[in-house]
Amino acid sequence: MALIRKSNTICSRALKILQPSSSAFSPSGAGNAQSQSVDKQTCNWIPAKRLHSFKRPNLHVIRNQLARFEGGSVELEMNNDTGIAILTLNNPRRMNSMTGKMMVDMADKVSELEEWHEGKALIMRGADGNLCTGGDLTFVRKALHYGEEMAAYQHDTLTRLLNLPLISVALVQGHTLGGGAELSTACDFRVMSSSAKIGFVQIKMGLSTAWGAATRLTRLLGRRKAIDLLCSAKILLPDAALREGLVDYVLPKICTDELAETTNWLLRNLCAYDTNITRVVKSLVVSAELSMDHYQALDAERKLFGQTWGGPVQRKMLDANVKHK
Numbered sequence: 217m218a219l220i221r222k223s224n225t226i227c228s229r230a231l232k233i234l235q236p237s238s239s240a241f242s243p244s245g246a247g248n249a250q251s252q253s254v255d256k257q258t259c260n261w262i263p264a265k266r267l268h269s270f271k272r273p274n275l276h277v278i279r280n281q282l283a284r285f286e287g288g289s290v291e292l293e294m295n296n297d298t299g300i301a302i303l304t305l306n307n308p309r310r311m312n313s314m315t316g317k318m319m320v321d322m323a324d325k326v327s328e329l330e331e332w333h334e335g336k337a338l339i340m341r342g343a344d345g346n347l348c349t350g351g352d353l354t355f356v357r358k359a360l361h362y363g364e365e366m367a368a369y370q371h372d373t374l375t376r377l378l379n380l381p382l383i384s385v386a387l388v389q390g391h392t393l394g395g396g397a398e399l400s401t402a403c404d405f406r407v408m409s410s411s412a413k414i415g416f417v418q419i420k421m422g423l424s425t426a427w428g429a430a431t432r433l434t435r436l437l438g439r440r441k442a443i444d445l446l447c448s449a450k451i452l453l454p455d456a457a458l459r460e461g462l463v464d465y466v467l468p469k470i471c472t473d474e475l476a477e478t479t480n481w482l483l484r485n486l487c488a489y490d491t492n493i494t495r496v497v498k499s500l501v502v503s504a505e506l507s508m509d510h511y512q513a514l515d516a517e518r519k520l521f522g523q524t525w526g527g528p529v530q531r532k533m534l535d536a537n538v539k540h541k
């Protein structure tokens with residue numbers, strides 16, 4: 217009964233939240249999105265955060281809280297010769313699931329990428345053969361009171377990542393589940409290993425999407441497929457993921473170096489031309505997309521997520537130590 221009551225409350229609150237409102241997380245000038253994202257004189261990219269005065273929760277305070285949840289790291293290598301950067305989630309003992317400290321690390325690395333002017337592409341991957349299995353459950357258990365704040369922090373980082381003037385690719389390897397699947401949607405493209413599995417399993421854990429994937433997935437695949445993937449919690453193998461349009465390329469079965477193969481795919485298909493023009497074109501696409509009220513959608517997503525996080529269904533699932541085989 218308690219579960220049903222909680223679900224009903226969430227649904228009726230959802231209806232209110234989804235009404236347009238003047239929220240603390242909305243941009244004050246969403247209609248200005250299509251205004252210049254590229255400086256005509258120099259062709260320099262202008263960060264999306266300067267296009268929107270993004271009134272947001274105090275991310276500095278949230279950062280200090282998240283940093284206390286230790287474990288793992290996020291590493292960045294930037295290669296000025298190839299113009300390709302590699303962002304690595306590094307918590308392999310826990311399949312690169314994210315701690316609070318990793319969220320802070322990732323935000324810092326995205327800030328470094330915003331200042332990197334020689335780059336044209338970014339590959340996001342996980343250490344040792346899995347991209348990421350979502351929130352680190354040790355962290356999740358300790359942070360059940362802190363869902364909305366964590367979501368706000370991740371929304372900011374992943375929106376900045378998605379809007380970088382770099383062509384971004386997630387290398388989907390091993391288990392890419394829950395928040396891990398969400399991370400992959402913060403990249404422009406997804407390349408999948410032939411042995412990988414990807415699934416938005418949050419609903420099985422009593423949660424809605426934590427890190428902005430409902431908003432991004434709907435834009436990526438449309439309403440019908442987004443509802444299907446998010447509400448069924450199905451775990452897709454490469455052929456199905458390709459068919460659904462969730463991934464763009466499946467790596468060959470025999471592939472000794474999947475990172476090198478992903479880099480070649482990028483260089484061959486998307487990064488063959490001038491760095492500066494590539495950055496400008498990516499910025500224009502970002503600018504066009506931002507005119508579609510992205511921030512309001514994230515606002516609603518964050519509020520609804522905050523109501524599932526720490527709720528009875530999630531607690532029950534955590535206690536049951538669910539495995540998504």
Ligand SMILES: CCC(=O)SCCNC(=O)CCNC(=O)[C@H](O)C(C)(C)COP(=O)(O)OP(=O)(O)OC[C@H]1O[C@@H](n2cnc3c(N)ncnc32)[C@H](O)[C@@H]1OP(=O)(O)O
Nearest residue numbers: 309310311313349350351352353391394395421426539540
């Ligand atoms: C932000 C909201 C969300 O992300 S909700 C989704 C949260 N993620 C999950 O619920 C994933 C739970 N884990 C699983 O389903 C399984 O571990 C999967 C990924 C299927 C792998 O199964 P299997 O191949 O049998 O390996 P295993 O379970 O022995 O795991 C190896 C070690 O990795 C760990 N691990 C894995 N995922 C996480 C995670 N999210 N948080 C913390 N630890 C994780 C496992 O606990 C296991 O560690 P250990 O060997 O027991 O010390």
